[in-house]
Amino acid sequence: MAYIPLARLHELYDGYRQSIRLAGQELLLVQDEGQVYLFANVCPHRQASLSNASINDGVLRCARHGLQFSLRTGQPLQPGGCNGTLQFFPLIYEGNTIGVEASS
Numbered sequence: 001m002a003y004i005p006l007a008r009l010h011e012l013y014d015g016y017r018q019s020i021r022l023a024g025q026e027l028l029l030v031q032d033e034g035q036v037y038l039f040a041n042v043c044p045h046r047q048a049s050l051s052n053a054s055i056n057d058g059v060l061r062c063a064r065h066g067l068q069f070s071l072r073t074g075q076p077l078q079p080g081g082c083n084g085t086l087q088f089f090p091l092i093y094e095g096n097t098i099g100v101e102a103s104s
């Protein structure tokens with residue numbers, strides 16, 4: 001396993017957002033309410049990009065159809081709106097960076 005740094009800790013702030021392409025997958029690294037999240041840049045509803053989603057108070061709102069998802073659980077917040085969830089990836093803090101473990 002190899003550590004891949006994605007951002008330096010001093011670069012992060014609430015509202016931070018970075019698109020990342022890693023191992024052929026589009027990901028989003030965001031910070032909201034002091035918490036950093038890494039998840040697939042794909043809406044679980046109809047697979048729209050989440051690059052333009054709004055993120056506030058722990059809630060991500062997809063720009064395509066407006067469905068909302070909890071950043072803490074990945075679950076949709078509207079009953080019946082969508083059965084999928086945000087796909088999170090574990091983050092690792094190492095030194096002054098945050099990143100992921102990837103198989104080499």
Ligand code: FES
Pocket residue numbers: 043044045046047048062063064065066067
């Ligand atoms: S594609 Fe995101 S809410 Fe429909």
